[in-house]
Amino acid sequence: MTPALWLDGVTVEARGRAILRDVSLRVEPGERLALIGPNGAGKSTLLRVIAGVLRPNAGRVELGGDDVGDLDRSSVARRLAVVPQQSALPFSMRVEEVVALGRLPHEDALRGARPVDRAAVAAAIDRVGLGGLLGRDARELSLGERQLVLLALAVAQGAPTLLLDEPTVHLDLRHQVEAMELMRDLNEADGTTLVAVLHDLALAAHFFPRLVLLDHGRLVADGTPAAVLTDERIRDVFGVPPTLVRLAAARG
């Protein structure tokens, strides 16, 4: 089967310093995995490489069987939706207008949105449960609500793979868990391939069957939470006592 995402020997250098070194990763369609690692490990860079906005100095990135460098921006956007940490809006915009931006990669340059686009936006709003927020100015929502709007935008995009950049970073515990449950549901019920950058190891271990650990630009572990989050790695890579993470995991 063609992998949803395949990285082979990806190396990224900036100002003579390697940010990613020889990273290889294969993600099958319908998989759900979390990218973890301390600050500066290269998670965000890896995300940008996967999304095709940053060209690696060496190695190859394939999206649904094609080299991401050979695809134009719209083709990439139809295969891969990226949910940013947060976004800024310069003008007042209604929730449904923001979600509708997810259809841009499908839109005809001249004619704009078609009925099929509007149907996809309606479905995404329903899927994420934003019905109660229709008509509201997106700039006046709570952080948790804004995160859901961005998620709905990505769902409306209709791409088989979702890439999330710390989707829970601004949320309180309850909203973190709710967002995670929604993502798990998108993956298990809808078959969306999910790759999420996560800081919270407990959340990652609880909601993701596969973890990929980055440290100093290298992929140091890839497997089940139990296999990846050993006591030594938590101590060596994250520099914290393993009991901290274990305690946190227990609450989930």
Add this chain to the structure above:
Amino acid sequence: MSSVATAGGAGARPWAAVRGRGRRFWLVAGGTLALVVGSILGIAFGSVSVPFGDTVTIVADKLLGTHISSADAATQAIVWDLRVPRVLLAMTVGMALAVAGATFQGLLRNPLADPYVLGTASGAALGAAIGLLIPVQLYVLGFGLANVLAFIGATVSITVVYRLARVTGLAPLTGLLLTGYAVASLLAAGLTMAMYLSGAALRQIFNYLLGSFEQASWERVAWSLPIVLAGSILIATRARSLNGLLLGEQAAAHLGVNVERERPLLLGLASLVTAAAVTVSGLIGFVGLVVPHIVRLLTGPNARAVIPISALWGAVLLVYSDLAARIVGDIPVGVVTAIIGAPFFLVLLRRARTGYEL
């Protein structure tokens, strides 16, 4: 979670009628009507009183090739060679400034951006003034030196402002406004210098500073209108990119917008349109600020609606502003738009938030 959606009425899709779809219709219909009425008034009124019947017959004769009018040649010239091109020029410039303003606001993600505030118009004016000072008749692709230099001036100044504003380290709004102010001041000094050196061309350069349609002629319409129309249509076809940029450059790239290509393209087109307006009318402020802002309030920020409707209402605003300027006693139209626009700008500035997070 889906129960929430049903409770909110998503099943009925109350938003399926996109915001402002009805409003869009009325804005287009109302704008067209206002433009027609304004044009008739603009052609009928002026410092010389021409009977309305004569105005109608003169225009009809010229358009239809008939010979009904009994007006003398001087009256015919006043109506057909002064007033008609003046109204057309006001439309052209209004459209240009509104479209350029909407484009700059979208690209810079800033509701306070407009060709006047950013110094783009000053860049064009300085370029045109230098063109007038150079005593050589040069034509590039059929355009006079002043026009070409105006485009170069506009492009260079917006590029400088855009690049500097991104690296100031200040809040985006503050950085952009301060950079625009500094660049515009420098360009104004250049324009003053050009006036000092000008001698015979003084009056013409002075006109750039004032902003007026006093010098309207068919020739000016003939070369500015096609550029403004073509530029505006090209910008309207990039609506998808402008919509993607609503979420920021990173997010736009993730939504399939080739930001590296679209940014210079849109900046260049908006500069071209600005330059075409400034070389025929001088510095007319705030049209590009007021019109897109009000349109956006009514239709939502979708560039597919904002660009064409701004173009229409920009034309309306300047046709009526010019009419008002003439009725008050031939004051420069830039004075009228400043009286409308400057308080508007201050209100916007007061309401502007420092961050626009989503």
